[in-house]
Amino acid sequence: MILTPESIQLIREKAARYPRAKSAILPALTIAYRQVGHLSNEIYEEISEAIGVPALEVAEAATFYTMFPKQPTGKYLIQVCHNISCSLLGADSLIKYLEDKLDIKKGETTADNLFTLISVECLGSCATAPMMQINHDYYENLTPEKVDEILERLRKES
Ligand code: FES
Incomplete structure (x- = not known):
């Protein structure tokens, strides 16, 4: 069981x-x-x-439903919305920024098993694009600076 x-x-x-x-x-x-x-x-x-x-x-x-991973992920599952509103406001750049920052490609998990990065369809927060969900929390109106702060905080909490 x-x-x-x-x-x-x-x-x-x-x-x-x-x-x-x-x-x-x-x-x-x-x-x-x-x-x-x-x-x-x-x-x-x-x-x-x-x-x-x-x-x-x-x-x-x-x-x-993409919100349910079908295989083990890192401690933090980063789901970046790549749907229309988020795309228009920089989702692709955001994904690329996260890939570079975490040194992984979309669909991969960091070597320390802390972060898994995927892109997903609309998460229903289009008015605050670009946005991502990490585990159960939404992070909205994202900028590279905000992403840095979020990742830093999560690393400290681990
Ligand atoms: S398009 Fe990104 S939350 Fe809707």
Whole structure:
């Protein structure tokens, strides 16, 4: 078992709130992601068992959403939005800046296993572009100086 009894219990409680268990797939994936840090076939099976929905349906939902990593990541998952508003306001430059700063390419993790960098579709914060999400927090109206401050703070907290 990958999911803790507490996570399974939480998933079952969420499922009980909906008329159809299928509606609890996203909350269940979120609970699993928050516990483990990424998703996998084993986790889809465990969610399937917990709420009585076919594992394939759980996997279909998980693979649709880029916000759920499917493999282990660094301690901090940096998701830079590359959709239209963020692109118009410098997302490509931001990604390049992060790649240079972290000495990795998009999709990679730093050697110290601290940062993983990916780009994602719109995170719903278009008015504060360019922006990125690191783990569960949004960082908006980004500039190279702000990125430096954020990375420095996260390094100190580690
Ligand atoms: S386009 Fe970047 S948050 Fe919407």
